[in-house]
Amino acid sequence: MRQFVIIGGGARGLYFTEILEQELGCKVVAIVETYKPGESFIEHPLDDAKIEGVTIFDDLSRALDAYPPDAVDGVFIMTPEWTHTAIFTEVVSRDYNIFLEKPIATTREDALAIGSLVNGYPHVVQIGFVLRYSGFYRQVKNWLEGRPMGRVVMIQMNERLTVQHGMKFKRSWHRMVQYTGGYINEKCSHDLDLMCWFKEPEATPVRVVSLGNRGYATSSVGETTCATCTRADCLYRDEPSSYDKYVDGEVLLDQTAKGVGQCIYGNDSDITDNQSVMIQFSDGSHGVFSSIAMSGVPGRDLVIHCEYGTIWGSLETGELHQLDYRTNVTEDFAIGGMNMHGGGDVQVVREFVECIADGTQPSARVSDGVRATLLALAADESIASGEVVGFSL
Ligand SMILES: NC(=O)c1ccc[n+]([C@@H]2O[C@H](COP(=O)([O-])OP(=O)(O)OC[C@H]3O[C@@H](n4cnc5c(N)ncnc54)[C@H](O)[C@@H]3O)[C@@H](O)[C@H]2O)c1
Structure with missing residues (x-):
């Protein structure tokens, strides 16, 4: 064993x-x-x-x-x-x-x-x-293998979190750039990895530009922690989850980094919660990935435009489609409703x-991990400078 x-x-x-x-x-x-x-x-x-x-x-x-x-x-x-x-x-x-x-x-x-x-x-x-290991994204990669519909011209990808999921990134160690390298690095480095994986082997990333900011709970409401707050209907109330620490059967909040149980209104979180990253590849094509930490329509989806066809789908429904413009034939693929990692864990x-x-x-x-982190950091550099950032490995 x-x-x-x-x-x-x-x-x-x-x-x-x-x-x-x-x-x-x-x-x-x-x-x-x-x-x-x-x-x-x-x-x-x-x-x-x-x-x-x-x-x-x-x-x-x-x-x-x-x-x-x-x-x-x-x-x-x-x-x-x-x-x-x-x-x-x-x-x-x-x-x-x-x-x-x-x-x-x-x-x-x-x-x-x-x-x-x-x-x-x-x-x-x-x-x-x-x-990369979910049946959903593997199917996308399979459809792209050998480029039966020609070169990949443009990739559009989205990730939207629920309010409950998104507020996790405003607390604990997740909330600070110093602990995470930023929201895109922490939450979405695997989405940037997917985009590069889909473009392999035809091209590599050469330029990055990004926009985003902190858009939610930006100013204080005079509270410091959920434990002392009486606003029972607060959207961002911190409820114990099955991942909290237990001591003798009692839920104990994780003290390994400050910020657990914090009121997130105007707290010290310095990561973005809405951000778009555009990556240009060495063959002139580009991809855009957008993520928002609070959404009523949570999920991951993508549209990949090739020279002679389009692939599109939603991870949540587990449904993918590809249309070849030359034959006007649409192929469907369904693996049922997926969890957030599509069975990849x-x-x-x-x-x-x-x-x-x-x-x-x-x-x-490891080289994929290095590339994804450097892309995420380049995206945040672009926000800070307002410039397009050159990229090479
Ligand atoms: N692949 C994915 O989809 C995915 C999803 C979620 C999280 N992650 C990543 O997984 C990692 C762990 O995330 P998590 O959600 O489990 O975090 P967590 O805070 O729930 O757990 C991390 C644990 O590590 C412990 N720890 C901290 N420093 C330590 C050290 N030096 N030695 C031993 N233990 C130490 C902490 O006490 C804590 O219990 C992070 O890098 C996170 O970004 C990846």
């Missing part, structure tokens, strides 16, 4: 623990988690999921000493992105197979440092670009396990 260590016992780390144990027949032997206030908080979700035999460490080096690379098959880095470089550096130095969550880093320097650490690295390294973990077994490299590589 394949065995793994998870670093970061938060929402993603615990979700991947369940995927490994319950969907893929693997064993998570240890979780490394530095959150102090409730040492027992991880056990509650693990108990709920009926997962046993996981040792919890609060120190990475001790965990890696206890489970060296010849004792486990790999490690998953599932901590917030501002911690990725330090953790990745230590794990690489010890020669593990590594799964690194997206976005890979929050700064240009860190992204490039992670990129150079894997030059010649002989083990499997996979980036958590889960959307299980598939991305499955591919990591298979790559370790086969000695192959995954579809989503």
Whole structure:
């Protein structure tokens, strides 16, 4: 049975623990988690999921000493992105197979440092670009393979979050550029990755321009936290979720970064919540990706215009279509209603396990992670400067 260590016992780390144990027949032997206030908080979700035999460490080096690379098959880095470089550096130095969550880093320097650490690295390294692994986006890629409808001329992509989902990005560590590298890097680096993936191998990104700002809850209403606020009907009220920490059965808010439970009206969040990014590619084509953090019509959709046809669809409905103008024939593809990652979470973990077994490299590589983060940072640079930003890798 394949065995793994998870670093970061938060929402993603615990979700991947369940995927490994319950969907893929693997064993998570240890979780490394530095959150102090409730040492027992991880056990509650693990108990709920009926997962046993996981040792919890609060120190990475001790965990890696206890489970060296010849004792486990790999490690998953599932901590917030501002911690990725330090953790990745230590794990690489010890020669593990590594799964690194997206976005890979929050700064240009860190992204490039992670990129150079894997030059010649002989083990499997996979980036958590889960959307590449959903049946929906795989079908788009299949339809584009070999360019049966000619060159890709323009790509239009959208992501709209619900109010409940979007307000998460105004709290906790998610709310600050210093912890995330910005909204597009944190939330949408995999959408930028998809756009580049669709354009491969015909072209690479050469210029980026972006507009966006903070458009919601911009000024204070005189409150500081939801706990002390009496506005029961507030749109942005922070309700405990299944991902909050538990201590002795009680929900405990995550104190690992300030801002949990904050009133978001006029708070210190400095990321955008509505942003459009245009990328020009080396063949003169372009793509535009727009995301809004508060929408009554949540979902991801796309329209891809090729020389002789169009592909369009919605991740939520799981429906895709392609029309070839030359034959006037429309082909339909449906895989049913999709969750927000279109089933990609299980598939991305499955591919990591298979790559370790086969000695192959995954579809989503570190170079893709570097490219996506540098594009997101270039987009924010464009907003700040009001200029088109040149891009090269
Ligand atoms: N691929 C995707 O679609 C996707 C979706 C959501 C989040 N993410 C990414 O996954 C990562 C984790 O996100 P999350 O939502 O689970 O966050 P989270 O805040 O729920 O969990 C992160 C956990 O890491 C712990 N932690 C922080 N520093 C640590 C350290 N040095 N060592 C060990 N543990 C540490 C925190 O205490 C926390 O429990 C982030 O990079 C995030 O951007 C990716």
